[in-house]
Structure formats: structure tokens, C-alpha cells
Amino acid sequence: MIGNDFKLGQRVIMRKPHACGSSEWEIIRTGADVKIKCIGCGRVVMLDRGDFIKAAKAVMEASDDKDR
Numbered sequence: 001m002i003g004n005d006f007k008l009g010q011r012v013i014m015r016k017p018h019a020c021g022s023s024e025w026e027i028i029r030t031g032a033d034v035k036i037k038c039i040g041c042g043r044v045v046m047l048d049r050g051d052f053i054k055a056a057k058a059v060m061e062a063s064d065d066k067d068r
Contacts, residue, residue, distance in 0.1 A: 004053070006030070011039065011060040018043065023057075
């Protein structure tokens with residue numbers, strides 16, 4: 001489980017893999033809700049902050065790829 005220490009552009013590993021098979025997501029919006037984008041297929045999902053914290057397994061470093 002992760003705490004409240006996540007920022008825009010960071011990549012997170014979620015506990016359950018997405019339907020495409022990828023478990024890696026990029027944070028694209030934070031606030032009361034957290035919007036994340038699947039690295040594998042590009043699908044965007046919005047989760048309640050509490051649900052996101054429960055579902056996230058680990059936080060990786062911030063991504064340097066801003067032109068995707």
C-alpha cells in the first residue's frame with residue numbers, strides 16, 4: 001500500500017493487472033480523485049483517492065516522457 005506521496009507523471013504498479021495485461025499506470029491527475037493512464041494500452045481510468053491508495057502496490061520514479 002502507498003501513502004499520499006504521489007505526483008503527476010509518476011508511474012505506479014497496481015495490485016491487479018489491467019485487461020491488456022499491464023500492471024503499470026501513469027498518474028495524469030490528482031485531487032479528490034486520481035486519474036491514471038494504462039501504459040500498455042492507453043486506457044484512462046479515474047478512481048477515488050481512497051480506492052487508488054488501496055489498489056496501488058508501488059510508486060516508481062516520475063516519467064521523463066512528456067510527449068506521449
